[in-house]
Amino acid sequence: MDFEPKLVGFLCKWCSSAGADLAGVSRKNYPSNLIPITVNCSGRIDVSYVVRAFHDGADGVLISGCHPGDCHYNSGNYKAWRRVALLKHVLEEFGVNPDRVKLKWISATEGEKFAQTIKGFTSEIKELGPGPYNDARERE
Amino acid sequence: MTGKPRIGVFICHCGENIAGTVDVSSLAEEIIDYEDVTFSTDYEYMCSDPGQNKIKEAIEDEDLTGVVVAACSPSMHEDTFRKVAESAGLNRYQCEIANIREQCSWVHGEDGGSPTKKALKIIKGTVEKVKRNIPMEPVEREHSDKCLVIGGGIAGIQAALDVAEAGNEVILVEKEPTIGGHMAQLSETFPTLDCSQCILTPKMVELNQNLNIELMAYSEVRNVSGYVGNYEVQIERKPTYVDPDACNLCGDCEDVCPVEVRDEFNQGLTTRKAINIPFSQAIPSSYTLDTEACLGLNPLRCSECADACDADAVDFDESSEFVEEEFGAIIAATGYNLYPKEEMGEYGYGKYDDVIDGLQFERLLSATGPTEGEVRRPSDGKVPENVVFIQCSGSRDPENHNSCCSKICCMYTAKHAKLYKENVPDGNAYVFYIDIRAGGKDYEEFIQDVREEDRVLYLKGKVSKLKEIDGKLRVWGLDEISGERVEIDADLVVLAQSIVPSEGASETSQELNLNLGPNGFYKEAHPKLRPVESLTGGVFFAGVGQGPKDIPDSVSQGSGAAAKAIDLLSKPTLSHDPQVVEVEEDLCSGCGICVGQCPYDALEVNSREVAEVNEILCEGCGTCSSGCPTNALSLKNLTDEQLTEMIHATLGD
Numbered sequence: 001m002d003f004e005p006k007l008v009g010f011l012c013k014w015c016s017s018a019g020a021d022l023a024g025v026s027r028k029n030y031p032s033n034l035i036p037i038t039v040n041c042s043g044r045i046d047v048s049y050v051v052r053a054f055h056d057g058a059d060g061v062l063i064s065g066c067h068p069g070d071c072h073y074n075s076g077n078y079k080a081w082r083r084v085a086l087l088k089h090v091l092e093e094f095g096v097n098p099d100r101v102k103l104k105w106i107s108a109t110e111g112e113k114f115a116q117t118i119k120g121f122t123s124e125i126k127e128l129g130p131g132p133y134n135d136a137r138e139r140e
Numbered sequence: 141m142t143g144k145p146r147i148g149v150f151i152c153h154c155g156e157n158i159a160g161t162v163d164v165s166s167l168a169e170e171i172i173d174y175e176d177v178t179f180s181t182d183y184e185y186m187c188s189d190p191g192q193n194k195i196k197e198a199i200e201d202e203d204l205t206g207v208v209v210a211a212c213s214p215s216m217h218e219d220t221f222r223k224v225a226e227s228a229g230l231n232r233y234q235c236e237i238a239n240i241r242e243q244c245s246w247v248h249g250e251d252g253g254s255p256t257k258k259a260l261k262i263i264k265g266t267v268e269k270v271k272r273n274i275p276m277e278p279v280e281r282e283h284s285d286k287c288l289v290i291g292g293g294i295a296g297i298q299a300a301l302d303v304a305e306a307g308n309e310v311i312l313v314e315k316e317p318t319i320g321g322h323m324a325q326l327s328e329t330f331p332t333l334d335c336s337q338c339i340l341t342p343k344m345v346e347l348n349q350n351l352n353i354e355l356m357a358y359s360e361v362r363n364v365s366g367y368v369g370n371y372e373v374q375i376e377r378k379p380t381y382v383d384p385d386a387c388n389l390c391g392d393c394e395d396v397c398p399v400e401v402r403d404e405f406n407q408g409l410t411t412r413k414a415i416n417i418p419f420s421q422a423i424p425s426s427y428t429l430d431t432e433a434c435l436g437l438n439p440l441r442c443s444e445c446a447d448a449c450d451a452d453a454v455d456f457d458e459s460s461e462f463v464e465e466e467f468g469a470i471i472a473a474t475g476y477n478l479y480p481k482e483e484m485g486e487y488g489y490g491k492y493d494d495v496i497d498g499l500q501f502e503r504l505l506s507a508t509g510p511t512e513g514e515v516r517r518p519s520d521g522k523v524p525e526n527v528v529f530i531q532c533s534g535s536r537d538p539e540n541h542n543s544c545c546s547k548i549c550c551m552y553t554a555k556h557a558k559l560y561k562e563n564v565p566d567g568n569a570y571v572f573y574i575d576i577r578a579g580g581k582d583y584e585e586f587i588q589d590v591r592e593e594d595r596v597l598y599l600k601g602k603v604s605k606l607k608e609i610d611g612k613l614r615v616w617g618l619d620e621i622s623g624e625r626v627e628i629d630a631d632l633v634v635l636a637q638s639i640v641p642s643e644g645a646s647e648t649s650q651e652l653n654l655n656l657g658p659n660g661f662y663k664e665a666h667p668k669l670r671p672v673e674s675l676t677g678g679v680f681f682a683g684v685g686q687g688p689k690d691i692p693d694s695v696s697q698g699s700g701a702a703a704k705a706i707d708l709l710s711k712p713t714l715s716h717d718p719q720v721v722e723v724e725e726d727l728c729s730g731c732g733i734c735v736g737q738c739p740y741d742a743l744e745v746n747s748r749e750v751a752e753v754n755e756i757l758c759e760g761c762g763t764c765s766s767g768c769p770t771n772a773l774s775l776k777n778l779t780d781e782q783l784t785e786m787i788h789a790t791l792g793d
């Protein structure tokens with residue numbers, strides 16, 4: 001059977017979740033692997049959630065917020081940016097491919113970009129294979 | 141609430157919108173087995189009356205403690221369903237929406253994977269969240285019903301008048317000795333050519349006489365603290381050294397004053413005295429002694445003005461007065477300046493006397509100006525026979541100067557050319573332009589009229605060089621339409637100098653924590669849908685400080701900002717979203733990392749060495765909670781526990 005990655009996406013409510021809604025309104029088809037979790041701001045994402053998600057069997061994690069300068073709360077996305085950069089280093093140290101975490105700025109008007117991002121991310125993770133704690137990996 | 145949660149899940153078909161791709165009845169069957177779900181059902185249209193009744197009845201009959209409505213995006217009907225939950229006795233935050241339409245059924249067709257499986261995961265995650273939500277009530281609080289207007293140009297004047305007319309008290313703070321702003325300097329105004337002062341000065345008088353408005357001219361905002369509804373503001377009233385009540389405008393002081401300096405009102409075309417009144421219709425109607433120019437406010441050095449004043453209005457002992465006031469709303473109307481000469485090497489601006497800017501030309505055209513409305517050039521007072529107007533000087537030039545379009549220059553240049561031709565019918569007017577942007581009402585007709593009736597020669601192209609040769613200003617340019625080079629020997633060159641925000645924009649943005657855009661103009665909360673609001677609650681914009689615009693647009697925006705301020709001030713109390721951050725004091729180490737992470741200054745480390753949240757300032761982004769090393773901070777109803785369980789549910793089978 002084909003490997004179907006399990007993906008979680010943290011979307012900020014003001015931009016990226018609205019962008020995902022627009023993808024829906026414009027009926028942009030994309031794979032259903034990623035389960036969205038809407039949070040107030042990308043700044044709300046504690047990097048430990050990403051680790052947690054891998055622990056729970058995720059193969060990839062997307063964090064998406066407003067474009068730099070556009071965060072509804074002024075600067076939450078800048079905090080997210082730094083935290084994710086740091087996290088990627090740490091993941092690498094622990095032998096997890098940092099490409100399993102993706103940070104993407106998607107505005108409320110970018111429905112097409114949202115759909116493309118999910119398509120791209122899903123196929124990238126398919127390439128990378130099962131995540132660090134995915135049971136499938138042990139079975140391999 | 142004690143006891144085990146009892147969650148009801150309501151799955152909407154949305155006709156075929158959801159049911160077409162998601163197997164809604166199997167969702168209802170599967171979710172009932174999920175922990176803490178005690179009721180589930182699906183229905184054609186949950187948002188319809190019978191749908192809403194189903195939810196209401198179930199909450200009552202099944203004694204539900206929380207509700208998940210799996211339907212369209214929360215931006216559509218979250219409020220609707222929360223009201224339903226409230227009507228059945230739950231707190232509105234005990235209802236959450238699982239978005240299985242926009243983010244699921246609409247994007248995963250038959251070929252698009254497994255929408256039903258995904259919908260189930262989204263619902264499970266939402267169940268995990270809602271069962272841990274706590275009831276919350278909006279925070280209600282009193283507020284001041286006064287409004288502060290910063291800047292007394294036409295935009296600020298209009299805003300102040302509108303707010304005052306609605307019955308609210310207003311303080312208008314103007315930095316300069318008089319209100320009126322740049323409009324007071326203009327001669328006639330496009331497109332109708334009515335005299336600027338004739339339409340402006342009655343408004344200035346009206347403002348001064350309005351009992352709800354206190355005018356604080358020659359004053360500046362020094363310090364702002366607080367938040368929407370309750371801004372504490374310190375205002376400095378600078379000393380004018382003249383008692384406005386005693387001054388009778390005789391002008392004797394001005395006659396004897398021995399100091400002459402550049403006259404700002406005439407854009408440096410004339411001089412003024414150290415003691416002066418900017419123009420005769422100035423409001424407040426009184427003299428001001430400019431200390432930078434004055435020989436020293438010291439009767440031993442010079443006291444000519446005080447000696448000459450029969451009314452005893454001059455008082456050298458005056459000093460700054462600091463006033464503290466509380467305001468509910470603030471309107472920033474700090475206007476513009478022209479892009480400074482020092483920044484412009486080209487076109488000889490600042491080098492040749494007869495290369496002037498648009499506002500200087502307004503003064504030459506104005507009946508109250510240095511030439512009483514006759515167009516005479518600054519260097520020798522000669523009537524110019526050839527005048528070259530250069531548009532976009534410093535605008536639309538991201539490499540060297542400003543990237544933005546100053547918006548009003550096409551129109552005022554056409555006006556200038558027209559008024560010049562009326563003044564000097566035998567003269568020649570040339571306009572160099574990149575494009576003509578005349579988008580306002582009746583504006584295109586105005587331009588056409590200038591081109592055809594007034595016989596002004598429009599040359600599409602940029603000026604490449606300008607040099608003084610034999611007493612003439614030689615202008616080299618290219619006429620892109622004929623493809624030919626042009627060379628004009630001009631007597632006067634008028635630059636449509638780029639509009640830049642006044643220093644007031646950066647000063648005010650620092651005091652009020654406002655964002656500025658790339659060209660330094662105020663940045664709106666939303667460029668299309670919230671154009672007069674800032675992201676700082678209770679602070680609104682009016683006039684050119686927000687972006688280049690003409691008088692009609694400045695006035696409209698003044699009224700728009702006023703309407704927003706009135707709306708806020710007329711509320712009996714203000715309510716604030718209760719989703720804010722809480723501190724668990726036992727876990728807090730007092731490190732203060734959160735303080736720096738908060739974009740709203742809502743956190744501080746208090747005297748007990750623990751973080752404290754100001755619930756009114758906190759906007760609930762939760763950024764601090766994710767940065768707290770000891771997990772002492774948590775965002776209500778989006779806690780670590782909630783997110784962790786949501787992740788877990790989402791990744792389970």
Ligand SMILES: Cc1cc2nc3c(=O)[nH]c(=O)nc-3n(C[C@H](O)[C@H](O)[C@H](O)COP(=O)(O)OP(=O)(O)OC[C@H]3O[C@@H](n4cnc5c(N)ncnc54)[C@H](O)[C@@H]3O)c2cc1C
Pocket residue numbers: 290291292293294295296313314315316318319320321322323326328329330331359360361473474475476477498499502548552555642643644645647648682683684685689690691692694
């Ligand atoms: C050459 C020229 C010709 C024009 N001709 C026309 C025309 O014919 N028709 C037309 O419709 N428009 C015309 N305009 C545009 C017009 O001038 C503006 O639209 C209008 O004046 C904008 O008003 P405002 O109140 O926004 O700004 P301003 O007039 O700049 O007023 C801002 C006020 O705020 C004060 N201020 C600034 N900072 C502070 C601070 N920190 N604290 C307190 N006070 C502060 C300033 O002193 C000033 O009084 C022309 C512009 C130019 C340059």
Ligand code: FES
Pocket residue numbers: 012013014015016040041042043064065066070071072073075076077
């Ligand atoms: S609200 Fe979108 S990133 Fe902050």
